[in-house]
Amino acid sequence: xxxxxxxxxxxxxxxxxxxxxxxxxxxxxxxxxxxxxxxxxxxxxxxxxxxxxxxxxxxxxxxxxxxxxxxxxxxxxxxxxxxxxxxxxxxxxxxxxxxxxxxxxxxxxxxxxxxxxxxxxxxxxxxxxxxxxxxxxxxxxxx
Numbered sequence: 001x002x003x004x005x006x007x008x009x010x011x012x013x014x015x016x017x018x019x020x021x022x023x024x025x026x027x028x029x030x031x032x033x034x035x036x037x038x039x040x041x042x043x044x045x046x047x048x049x050x051x052x053x054x055x056x057x058x059x060x061x062x063x064x065x066x067x068x069x070x071x072x073x074x075x076x077x078x079x080x081x082x083x084x085x086x087x088x089x090x091x092x093x094x095x096x097x098x099x100x101x102x103x104x105x106x107x108x109x110x111x112x113x114x115x116x117x118x119x120x121x122x123x124x125x126x127x128x129x130x131x132x133x134x135x136x137x138x139x140x141x142x143x
Contacts, residue, residue, distance in 0.1 A: 065082065
C-alpha cells in the first residue's frame with residue numbers, strides 16, 4: 001500500500017477521488033475508502049481466549065420468548081426480550097414477565113408487563129409463537 005503525502009488525491013474503489021490527508025490511513029492490507037460515499041459497517045472484533053468474535057452494532061433482531069428456569073420436572077419460564085442469536089436461557093435485554101405452567105389454586109400462572117410488551121413491539125420485536133399464544137389467551141381471559 002502506498003501512503004500519499006498530505007494534499008494529494010487518491011482513487012477510491014467507487015471511482016471517486018479524495019484527499020489522502022482528510023482520511024485516516026487504513027490498516028496494512030485494507031483498501032482505502034472515501035468518507036463521502038463508501039460506508040463501512042461499524043464492527044468490533046474481540047479476541048477472547050483464542051476465539052474471535054465480531055459484533056455488528058447496525059441492526060439486531062429482538063425477539064420476545066420464554067427462558068426456562070425452575071428445577072427438573074418443575075418448569076418455570078421468564079418472558080424476556082433478547083437478541084435472536086442468544087441461547088434460550090442465555091443473556092437477555094429485559095425480563096418482561098413470567099409463565100408458570102404448573103400453577104395451581106391461587107398461584108398466578110401468567111403475568112406480563114403490558115407497557116413493556118407494547119414498547120418492544122413498537123420498536124420491531126417479534127413474539128415467539130408460544131408467547132403470542134399466551135398473550136392472546138390472557139387478553140381473552142381479561143376481556
